[in-house]
Amino acid sequence: MVKQRCGWETRSRRPFGHHPRNYAHDLRSRVGELGTGIVEATFCFIVFFTLVMGVFEGGLYMKDDLAVANSVRAGARASSAVGNELRADVYTLVNISREVTALNRSSIVRIVVYKPSKFGEAPSASCMAGTPVSGVCNVYTTTSMKQAVDQVAEEADALADGRAPDPAKLVFGCKTTSPDRFWCPTTRKVTRTGTGAEYVGVWMRVKHQWVTHLFGSSATIDDQSIIRLEPRAE
Numbered sequence: 001m002v003k004q005r006c007g008w009e010t011r012s013r014r015p016f017g018h019h020p021r022n023y024a025h026d027l028r029s030r031v032g033e034l035g036t037g038i039v040e041a042t043f044c045f046i047v048f049f050t051l052v053m054g055v056f057e058g059g060l061y062m063k064d065d066l067a068v069a070n071s072v073r074a075g076a077r078a079s080s081a082v083g084n085e086l087r088a089d090v091y092t093l094v095n096i097s098r099e100v101t102a103l104n105r106s107s108i109v110r111i112v113v114y115k116p117s118k119f120g121e122a123p124s125a126s127c128m129a130g131t132p133v134s135g136v137c138n139v140y141t142t143t144s145m146k147q148a149v150d151q152v153a154e155e156a157d158a159l160a161d162g163r164a165p166d167p168a169k170l171v172f173g174c175k176t177t178s179p180d181r182f183w184c185p186t187t188r189k190v191t192r193t194g195t196g197a198e199y200v201g202v203w204m205r206v207k208h209q210w211v212t213h214l215f216g217s218s219a220t221i222d223d224q225s226i227i228r229l230e231p232r233a234e
Contacts, residue, residue: 053212061219064103064208068223071099075202076225079113083197083229088185089113089138090172092202093148100145109205109220111140115183116201119226123203128222132182144179147171190232197229 078095082088092113100108110130114123114137122128127137150169158165174184189198203224210216 067102068206068221071096072202072204072223072225074099076227079200080227080230083190084188089180090148093145097145105142107206108142112203113138114201116199116226134182138180138182190229192231192234197231201226
């Protein structure tokens with residue numbers, strides 16, 4: 001269209017791509033591009049979020065796994081050092097209690113002190129399920145750990161005060177109701193003769209709770225450590 005104004009000839013111009021015949025097509029194209037961009041951004045966000053949460057969950061799992069590994073090794077070292085002393089399992093549980101500070105105590109399912117015949121041998125199915133077996137294993141819980149800590153503290157206080165320990169706090173000692181009576185520490189072989197000193201194993205099960213539930217609600221962490229008892233005689 002040509003217009004005449006003040007002797008000058010001018011032309012009416014429309015923005016590029018906005019011809020009436022192309023406007024609807026351009027609008028549909030732009031809306032389509034916007035929708036595609038939103039879908040792509042959403043997909044990338046989901047992938048990125050899942051990756052970040054996976055790293056977060058993996059870090060927490062590794063923390064608990066390392067805590068369990070350190071705990072069973074500390075317990076096995078204590079069992080080996082005290083040998084066949086009456087309160088051997090007391091000191092084992094006290095050592096474990098010191099190492100599990102990084103764990104939520106409620107996540108500990110059970111601890112088993114057992115008699116393996118060689119390195120790498122796991123406890124029997126009964127022991128792992130929580131049933132003590134005579135001459136084979138003792139099974140403990142977080143309550144047992146607290147009782148062991150309380151017993152050591154009570155014996156130390158009684159010695160310092162020059163009095164007899166409170167019998168109610170002396171839970172261990174292979175008595176008829178003691179949790180260590182099934183494989184009593186005093187029956188463990190610590191001599192060099194024959195096949196040598198026995199092995200002692202410490203096994204622990206922990207239920208790790210997933211925070212984001214990306215991998216379910218929980219995962220079970222099992223670990224064990226086996227060591228030979230320190231010989232005390234020929």
